[in-house]
Amino acid sequence: VRLVQSGTEVKKPGASVKVSCKTSGFIFTDFYMHWVRQAPGQGLEWMGWLNLKSGGTNYAQKFRGRVTMTSDTSINTAYMDLSSLTSDDTAIYYCARKLPHTNTWFDRWGQGTLVTVSS
């Protein structure tokens, strides 16, 4: 099982960023893909999930209107798009897979993608 994320990004305030999470070693559509971010020196913050079978989503209230999670099942890759970036969005962004149930856990994580927002 592998989740391999795209590389470091540097963006200007107001821009958008799209992070990819390419997976292998499991049946892609059996899982939900969640995105979790970690600001420098801070804890983990859940951003939302994408149902990899149906395309349905659930975003944390904080990110609604700014985040879009999508996938391409033909290449087993999930994406997280975050718009209207500010310096507060500087963080490492992780994809993490989870079986579709409230009591399941994040059993595999990507390596993380550093997004730096700076003018």
Place this chain on the structure above:
Amino acid sequence: QSVLTQPPSVSGAPGQSVTISCTGSSSNIGAGYDVHWYQQLPGVAPKVLIYGNNNRPSTVPDRFTGSKSGTSASLAITGLQAEDEADYYCQSYDRSLSASVFGGGTKLTVL
């Protein structure tokens, strides 16, 4: 302010034991949702340490044990080793937020 509350730091000498608490509420841990624990070593992604309150993946030593009672959960680490120095996070589900929630994290220092 995290939905789940953890102490910012704990410490212990090699060989000693420590416990990390995770306090929630009636909309998450107290509602019966499972608690999971993650270990994050410096500079790498988190990995699951305990799942379903008290289950260990096969690769995790039995020095790590999880428990849950009421609106709280705990992670106990016995026989502390230098390589246990890391950040530890609890995670559950909150039905009021319809969201996965994390604790603020606890930094374990092995003295």
